[in-house]
Amino acid sequence: MGYNTVAVLYNDFTDDFRRRGVDLGPRIADAMTRYHDLERDPLARHFHGGMVISQDHASGEQVVLVTKNTGWRVEDAPEVGWHALQQMQRCLERHGYQVIKPQPKRRVKAIELTKVEAEFVSEMSHDKSVENSWQNFDPDFRQKDIARLLRRGWFERHVDEGGYRQYRWTDAGRSALMGHTP
Known part of the structure; x- marks a missing residue:
């Protein structure tokens, strides 16, 4: 040989x-x-x-x-x-293999943030402890702004034992915000 x-x-x-x-x-x-x-x-x-x-x-x-x-x-x-x-x-x-062409990566479409949302995002981006934990937000961050982020799939919401609404970022929210964080 x-x-x-x-x-x-x-x-x-x-x-x-x-x-x-x-x-x-x-x-x-x-x-x-x-x-x-x-x-x-x-x-x-x-x-x-x-x-x-x-x-x-x-x-x-x-x-x-x-x-x-x-x-x-x-x-x-x-x-x-x-x-x-x-x-x-x-x-x-x-020979028994399955071949699948990879799909092109889709870019997350950024959205225009209101002034209040932009301040909120900026504040949250500096606090790394909130990345995957439940948070309460100040009352001045309006519920309609939170609702908008929920509709986009950026937040998830639950109510704790005391009846307080709590929110946390989703993976989609964290990746969409990458373009908006300083």
Whole structure:
């Protein structure tokens, strides 16, 4: 058992391969033996009419991506086009895997805060002890403003044993306020 080498051959050089078959072998062999010298010599993998793109022990497996007269091991590919991604998806699904494209992250839409709300947010952002605890608010912070934050899902409310309304931030509220805290 030795090593296996994967190379890209450029079809544009087919006639050269026919004419120069004898001296092409040593060039390919040189590129194969110099495959790991890439850091010292960026052209080490190239030979007339192609390039070596992967090399591994014969007991290993090599998955490569070939495009635009070049190629890489899949994990080293700088970009992967949709067609190659579909091929990989079909292969994985054929072997029992489920592939789901990640959804783009949605940005939390910031809202305009009233002056009272802005003061409240500023005050609350400085007190790190309130991050996940229940709080009572001063009466001057109007119930309609609290109701607005509840509707947005920024607060949750409950009534304690003494009949006092208490509020605390939700995860959505904390992330939405990131853009509003000083």
